[in-house]
Amino acid sequence: MSNMMIIENQLRSISLPSRSHPSTTGIEEALTKVKAINTTTGSSESILMALASLEELYSCTEEFLKMGSTQRVMSSSDASEFMEEMLDGSLRLMDTCSVSRDLMVETHEHVRGVQSCVRRKKIAGGIDQLDVAISGYVGFRKNMRNEAKKLIGSLKKIDGGSCPASGVSNGQQDEHLLAVIDAMRRVVSVSVSVLKSFLEFLSGRQSNIKRKLASVLKKKKDLREETKNELESLDSAICCSRDDLQNKLGEVEMSSDGFEKHLEGLFRRLIRTRASILNIISH
Numbered sequence: 206m207s208n209m210m211i212i213e214n215q216l217r218s219i220s221l222p223s224r225s226h227p228s229t230t231g232i233e234e235a236l237t238k239v240k241a242i243n244t245t246t247g248s249s250e251s252i253l254m255a256l257a258s259l260e261e262l263y264s265c266t267e268e269f270l271k272m273g274s275t276q277r278v279m280s281s282s283d284a285s286e287f288m289e290e291m292l293d294g295s296l297r298l299m300d301t302c303s304v305s306r307d308l309m310v311e312t313h314e315h316v317r318g319v320q321s322c323v324r325r326k327k328i329a330g331g332i333d334q335l336d337v338a339i340s341g342y343v344g345f346r347k348n349m350r351n352e353a354k355k356l357i358g359s360l361k362k363i364d365g366g367s368c369p370a371s372g373v374s375n376g377q378q379d380e381h382l383l384a385v386i387d388a389m390r391r392v393v394s395v396s397v398s399v400l401k402s403f404l405e406f407l408s409g410r411q412s413n414i415k416r417k418l419a420s421v422l423k424k425k426k427d428l429r430e431e432t433k434n435e436l437e438s439l440d441s442a443i444c445c446s447r448d449d450l451q452n453k454l455g456e457v458e459m460s461s462d463g464f465e466k467h468l469e470g471l472f473r474r475l476i477r478t479r480a481s482i483l484n485i486i487s488h
Contacts, residue, residue: 228381229388232269235262236388239395244402247434249460252406255399256467263474266392270481278382279485287386288486294363294393295479301356301400302472308349308407309465315342316458323451339443346440353408360397360404403464409437435460 239258244251269275279288319342322335439453 228269228272228274229384231265232262232388232392235265236391236395238262239399244399247402247406249406249434249463252399252403253460253463253467255402256464256471259396259399260467260470260474262392262395263471263478266389267474267477267481269388270478270485274381275385276485276488278385279482280488281382283379284382284386287389288482291389291393291482292479292486295475295482297359297363298393298396298400299472299475299479301360301404302468302475304352304356305400305403305407306465306468306472308352309461309468311345312349312461313458313465315345316454316461318342320451320454320458323454343443346436350408353404357401357404357408360401363393363397406434407436409434409440 235258239255239262242251242255242258244255270279278284315338319335319338322338325334435453435456439450439457442448442450442453
């Protein structure tokens with residue numbers, strides 16, 4: 206059996222709980238919590254829970270990277286390519302998190318603007334201002350979808366484990382290195398999965414609001430049955446009936462505030478994790 210096959214077999218085997226290294230126990234438990242949250246439903250509640258759990262995961266990762274035993278194996282020459290992989294991945298995750306947070310800040314601003322116009326319309330009939338505010342929001346939603354798709358493309362470029370562990374021989378020290386590589390790659394993998402779910406929440410199933418309106422006129426469908434989240438529900442209210450617009454705006458405001466908070470927290474965790482990796486490389 207070739208050395209590469211031995212290495213790959215080792216990587217597969219240490220993913221089993223019975224072969225987990227004692228040093229990775231904290232990360233294993235945090236990973237389990239994140240994976241237990243079903244983000245495939247596309248609900249804001251599940252994605253918010255997953256983002257909060259990611260913050261906890263990176264808190265565990267920080268402690269893991271501070272351990273002397275972890276730093277020793279990660280600073281070895283055998284781990285050099287893996288460390289470059291981690292640096293590239295952390296940069297992409299930070300960029301995704303930063304842009305996503307900014308999108309939530311802008312969402313909040315646009316929603317507040319429309320809410321203000323809705324209130325003024327009720328008081329003084331300012332329908333022109335409302336139309337302008339809604340037009341601005343519709344344009345922003347189009348840009349949001351485009352940004353979300355770009356970020357999803359960037360996440361797909363993150364190396365999830367193609368970096369070869371060449372030169373690693375069979376031994377206790379090397380089993381520790383393989384366990385570290387496996388744990389860190391799974392941290393990155395679950396981060397990509399959660400952020401991808403969030404970005405899909407932003408992009409929605411329709412490419413744009415006009416297409417959604419055209420679908421209603423053509424197929425005579427009730428949009429309320431098609432919407433999956435607060436943003437899509439607001440899109441529908443804007444396109445069809447504005448009777449419940451204020452409530453839909455409030456729902457989007459609440460969810461965007463939650464996303465902004467957790468994305469900011471995650472971004473700070475990612476910065477500290479990247480700093481820890483750079484610190485290990487420099488020593």
